Amino acid sequence: MTLRIGWWDHFEQQQGIPLAQQYDERLNLLKRAEGYGFYGYHVAEHHLTPLDMAPSPLVFLTAAARETSTIRLGSLVLVLPLYNPVRLVQELCMVDNLSHGRLMPGVGRGVRDVEHEWFGHAPEEARERFQETFEVLRLTLASDEFDHTRKHHSYEHLPTNFTSYQKPMRFWYAGNLRGAADGAMNVIGVGDREAYDYFAETWAAKRASGDPAYQGEEPIAGSTRRIVIAETDEEAAEIAERAWVVYQSNFRATSLRLDGGPGPAAPDWDAEGSPARRGGVIFGSPQTVRDVLRESMERLGPNHTYFAPAFQWGDLSHQEARRTMDLFAEHVMPALTAVHTNAAA
Numbered sequence: 001m002t003l004r005i006g007w008w009d010h011f012e013q014q015q016g017i018p019l020a021q022q023y024d025e026r027l028n029l030l031k032r033a034e035g036y037g038f039y040g041y042h043v044a045e046h047h048l049t050p051l052d053m054a055p056s057p058l059v060f061l062t063a064a065a066r067e068t069s070t071i072r073l074g075s076l077v078l079v080l081p082l083y084n085p086v087r088l089v090q091e092l093c094m095v096d097n098l099s100h101g102r103l104m105p106g107v108g109r110g111v112r113d114v115e116h117e118w119f120g121h122a123p124e125e126a127r128e129r130f131q132e133t134f135e136v137l138r139l140t141l142a143s144d145e146f147d148h149t150r151k152h153h154s155y156e157h158l159p160t161n162f163t164s165y166q167k168p169m170r171f172w173y174a175g176n177l178r179g180a181a182d183g184a185m186n187v188i189g190v191g192d193r194e195a196y197d198y199f200a201e202t203w204a205a206k207r208a209s210g211d212p213a214y215q216g217e218e219p220i221a222g223s224t225r226r227i228v229i230a231e232t233d234e235e236a237a238e239i240a241e242r243a244w245v246v247y248q249s250n251f252r253a254t255s256l257r258l259d260g261g262p263g264p265a266a267p268d269w270d271a272e273g274s275p276a277r278r279g280g281v282i283f284g285s286p287q288t289v290r291d292v293l294r295e296s297m298e299r300l301g302p303n304h305t306y307f308a309p310a311f312q313w314g315d316l317s318h319q320e321a322r323r324t325m326d327l328f329a330e331h332v333m334p335a336l337t338a339v340h341t342n343a344a345a
Contacts, residue, residue, distance in 0.1 A: 186219055
């Protein structure tokens, strides 16, 4: 499979810029990505924080669906414990039809305890609520009827009067490659070559067995990194370090835990030691970023089939993000595709 390119987005708040302008600029950048042939766009979900100006991902993706025509549009992730399945099934079907089958619903249980509390749920129930809601979603989308008896949600022969455009609708997951493979989902994950190989081998075995959950389009397993590309390594480093400070502030604007604790410590900007890779960010001139990412793609192997970097994060301006995307598309994408094609041969 050819390496596909996408865009993963926290959609962070830009200080001093009206929110309406931020939405307009993001949609313009999204159309630019479509013009470059990007496969997909994925937006996160967070609440009451500058980390995410699209707290209702499906609302933003609906607007994106009417501004684009080919790029696929996804959530990464919808925090399922916060949703009522009846409403969510209908909204997924709406966006899938409005986009003519381009919706890529990513799902998860959420990582911030406080967000569950704000929605009236006990954080310790998050995993249970996620599993139950996800099961109801899958069963209902497959049958067009709510007919489930569960702990938190029970329905008896309730017709949806809605149907999705895609049949079946493939879900996405974030982080855990093994969990995604075992759950018949696509994934933007974190792992080594062994994890990506496990994903591919699991899917191949399940498809060969005839398991209906694993049929349809080829599965996708990829990764993401924050990137900054400028004319020189020095300029990119200056921009990336500035944006990193703001990103960390945004990330910690709300606690991960109910006790108000800070959660995991932020990686030091110099933690990785490489002049082009610090704090989880890849930055530099087009040649530098190309070489760093090419080495990464070679290391992860041919079963890593998707790369969806973050182009606008921290306090990166619309203009800086657009330049990174332009330079990435012109100088980096062709090299990554070539490496992946050779590895898969």
